[in-house]
Each structure stands twice: as structure tokens, then as C-alpha cells.
Amino acid sequence: MSLYNVQKLIYQLNRDPKVRQRFEADSESVIAEFEFTDEELGALRKPDIGLLYVLGVNGQLLMHYAALHGYEWNEYLEAMREGVRQHGKVRAGVYAMLES
């Protein structure tokens, strides 16, 4: 469970222009600074916004990661819906509140 790391990476990209610049130049070098599961790594690299949503990433973070990859707002919403169709309900984080 390294959801914290996924969210921290996205938080830093959003809040620290230096990290964002390094990510835009060489995303792997930034990704390499964190420990991820293979599933998280795949979702971050692709990016698979829908899977990241299902893994539990907070939308207030995820929207920025989608925007960084050029997603329009409606594409972002649709990607999350597609994620749920493919991978099922949100598994962790605050959106899984009613499941637990």
C-alpha cells in the first residue's frame, strides 16, 4: 500500500515548480525517488487516470495529474468513470468510506 507515495508525488508536482520541471524533462527520474507497487507504477506512467482513481487517489490531487498530461475536464471525468467500469469500485482512501 503506497497510496501515500502516489499522492505525494502528485502533490509535489502540483506544489513545487522545480519538481514539475524535472518531471517534464525526465519523469522517470522523479518517479524513481518513490517506492511504488507495479500497479501504481504502471498507472502513473501510462497514465491510467481511471486506475489511479480506483486505487484511491484524491480527486483534488488527481485532477492536477490529469491536467499535467493534457486531459480536458470532461476527459478527466470520463477517465475516472472508465476506471470504475474496468477495475471496480474505489479501493482505498476517503472515497472508499462507505465500503469499509
Next chain:
Amino acid sequence: MSLYNVQKLIYQLNRDPKVRQRFEADSESVIAEFEFTDEELGALRKPDIGLLYVLGVNGQLLMHYAALHGYEWNEYLEAMREGVRQHGKVRAGVYAMLES
């Protein structure tokens, strides 16, 4: 009053290896990221560890800034004593508690 900025610079140098590397390569580029008074700027550049102490920098931060500039422990202690002799009592921060 930008004591907060002085302490933040030192905190970042201590906690973030990337900031420390940039500082060691080009200290002015890091200093330029913060607003300081002329007195703070002078004390940071020299560095005048004694004046930084009198300005109110917490010793748990200041010791790291002194070490970064090659101060041995006793030199660090002596620099603070010299600061008080030259500039008077600590003016702000937690060590000024009994003055206020």
C-alpha cells in the same frame, strides 16, 4: 521581520539535499528565493552566526547553518557568545521569552 524566512532557508538546507547542493554550488541563487532585511542578508552571507542568534534563529536550526560553514562545535558556541557581546540580547523568537 523576516525571521521566518531566515529559519526556513536554514531548515530547507538541513532537510533537503537538493537545496543544499544548489546552495553549495551557488548560495546566492538560493538566498534570492526569499525576502530578507539587509541585516539578515548580511548575517546569512558572511555568515555572522552570532548576529543570526541575536536575530532569534533557533539553535536547533542555527547549529546546522554553522556546521555547513565549517564551524566546529565550540566555535559555534563561541560565535553566539560573541554575537551577544556585539549585538546585545536575543531580540525575537523563543529565546526572547523572558524579555517580552
Next chain:
Amino acid sequence: MADPVVRDAFYESYDRMREQLEAARPDALIVVGAEHFANFFMNNMPAFCVGMADHYEGPIEDPDWIGIKPTRVPGAPDLSRRLIENVMQDVDVAWAQEWKFDHGIIVPLNFLTPRYDLPVIPININCQEAPLTPLHRCWTFGRALRRACDAMDERIALVGTGGISHWPCTPDSGVINEEWDRDFLDKFINNRKDELLAYTDEEVYRDAGHGGFEIRTFITVAAATEGSTGDLMYYAPIPIFAVGCTVATMAVA
């Protein structure tokens, strides 16, 4: 853009609120909000945090998109500190000497103090990630804040900001539960403490979404004005803003 008629009525009620604020001649303005990872993250998530900085910066969002240019907002560090010391007797607030304002604080400020000439003290409540701040602690916090304000010589205005039901940044973004909102606002305006504190997080999440957790800012304001009732100046669901928008004032008993 939002329907101009709806939007203009909303903006107009903000104007009236600004006039009331100016007429009260405050020395400082406390803004109780619920931010979204602008300053606070899961590496150190405070239940309550109170600003204690000389000044604040905002918006963190793209100035063109949000329509507010980069602004330095004056703080009130000495007053902040005295308030914090007082509140801390009962409520364990974190404090912050730096704070970047996101839309949640800068948009209301832009309406209420458009010249940014009123010192501001920001407060954040964790409405974002669980464990969330318990509702009854928000009540205790609101009471402590009121006591602290009353103990100061300065005249202090208090504004709460936050959405009611909304599902921000999720597949349900745009959904608004107007019935739930109106029921909540009825409890809020009439300052019915027991009903305000009876919600569970699960109920709120189910009926009002993740954004509904922001009722904590309303509850804090209700507690600070305990025993008073309010004036609902404006409420309408505005789907393009993805939230029902509320403007309300509370008399101070």
C-alpha cells in the same frame, strides 16, 4: 459560464455582505475555510490550523483562470498569536507562519475586501482526508474562537467559506443535492446545535459527497455565534460552479 441572472444575484448578495462587513469597521477578518492540498498534506494533516504570518500570498491557481491576479494579503501576526494562545487553552490548533491561499479563501476575500486592505487570519479545518476533524470538536473550536475574539481589544470579523453538498473532482462532479443543502442550511441558520452535530461522516458522504465534509466551516461559525440565528442572503445550486453557493450572515448575540 453560469447563468448570468443566477450569477448576478449571487454576486449582488456578496456585495451586500461586503457592505455589512465594512459597516462593522473590523480591524481584522478571520476566514475559516477548508483547503484542498494547497498547504496541508498527509505528511502532517492538522485538525485545525491558524495562520500567524505577516502576510499571505494567493491565488495558487492560474490567475487568468480564476480571475484574480497574484496578491499579497496582509496578515495580523500579533493578533493571530494572541488568539492562538487563547484558543489553545481548549483546542489544539496547529499554527503556520506561511500560507498560500487557494480559491477557497481568495475568492471570498476578493469579493469582501477587494482592495486587500483588511488584515486577514486564515484558518483551515481538515475536511479532506480521514481521520477528519470530528464535528463536535468544530463546535468546541468555534466557541473557543469566539471567547478568544471577545477577549481582544480589536474588532474581529469572522467569515466561513466552503461548499455544502458537492462531489468535487470525482465522476459525480456537478451533482448537487439541493434538498439536503436546504435542510442543512435551515439547521445552520437557526443554529440548532444538536442537529448540526448529529451527522455522521458516512451519512454526509452518501448524501452530500466528499465536498459535504466542508460543513465543518459552517458548524464552526454557528458555534462562534451560538444562540444567534442567521440571515440566509443567498442560496442557489450553480452546477457550473459544481456546488450550491451560499451567502449568509449571523448576528452576534
Next chain:
Amino acid sequence: MADPVVRDAFYESYDRMREQLEAARPDALIVVGAEHFANFFMNNMPAFCVGMADHYEGPIEDPDWIGIKPTRVPGAPDLSRRLIENVMQDVDVAWAQEWKFDHGIIVPLNFLTPRYDLPVIPININCQEAPLTPLHRCWTFGRALRRACDAMDERIALVGTGGISHWPCTPDSGVINEEWDRDFLDKFINNRKDELLAYTDEEVYRDAGHGGFEIRTFITVAAATEGSTGDLMYYAPIPIFAVGCTVATMAVA
């Protein structure tokens, strides 16, 4: 180095404490400490913060200097979360899913769980910069922590760490007020609540230095064991460590 005789007696009392800890077969260990800008800074200074991470890393200091190699310490995230939710009913703790241990936590751990096979939950109290956490809130926190631990199925051990009188990193570094320390420890060991809470910050600063603010960790432990008295296993001023070193245990009533 410290006088070997003094030092060995200190280490030996730590050994006895470890044996007692192991005999109690805890499922997790809570460590209440007071760090110095390792994780917490004036941008968001919590009165109390409780760790909720899978694991923690330390030391942040040079491993050669401190004599502890880089270590991953197991956490207890699920238990942390349940404790936090319980404590939050009374005390507004911040929580953290990441935490790097400095000497204040890693040194006691290295003595007490040298194989790092016991899940740890770190807690920090702001003893560093004003506004400091009020002493009576530390009492309330200790009580809440005890209630929360009692409500869990797990067996939970609690250790407080911190200095008593000391003037770390200032011109008076190395000064120790042994008389003040012994008087404080007497109040602590005998769990005399009223006397423990009667100190003012100004008195503590004058008599016990900035480092004396760390009595908050002792007070939290005393509150968690309210009504019990303790066993002072070791105390001696060790100037080279720049602080009096204490090892003590509290029975649980």
C-alpha cells in the same frame, strides 16, 4: 565521551527497561517525543502529531556520528488510525503518514527494540517554538491516549523521551540544573498532577532552559498512568550529552 562508569550505568538501566518491555509482550510501542525541526516547522506546527505510516525511516543524523545505521522502522498504520480516531474525540491531533526519526526517537528505540521488530507509533509534542502546547493539554492528551489504548485489543507500550533541564545549541549548552531536574522527577515519579501542571513557560525557560519545555513528554506519560507512581531507574546529569539522562518506568494502575 562520557565517563564510562556513568555511561555504563545509564546503558544498563536501559537494558533493564528493555527486558521489562519485552516481558510485557507488547504488540506495538508508542513513543512520545519532542523533535527539533526534523519533520515539523513553523509552516505548520502541530500541538500534537501522531504517526499513521506503514513504516518510518531514521536516523536523520549522520549514521556514523550517531552510531545507528539507516533503518526502516515498522509502523502500525491500522492501529494508529484507530487510536487517532479515538483520541480525536477530545484532542485535536494532527496525523502524519510519513515521519523521519531524529535522535530523540531513534536513540531510545535502538536501546529498547534493537532488532526493530516491534511496530512503532511516533507522537510529537511541540516543545520547540511558541505558542507551545499548554501543559494541561498534554495532560488531557495523555488521558485520551490511555483511554484509546485501553479500548484496543492490542497490547500497547508507551515510552516518553525527552530531556529535562538543558540549553541545547545555545551559549549555555552543557549546563544542567540538577536540583531542578530532581525536583521535577520527584513530582513526575509520584504523579503529582497539580504540581506538574503548575509550571509556567517562563519559569521553565529561566530554570531549565529551552530544553526544559520537553517536560511535556513526561507530563503526557504521567497523565496516561494517572494515579500510578513510577520507578526512577536512573538519573544523572551527563554533561557530554548536554542533558541529564533519565530512565524511569510507570506502573499502570
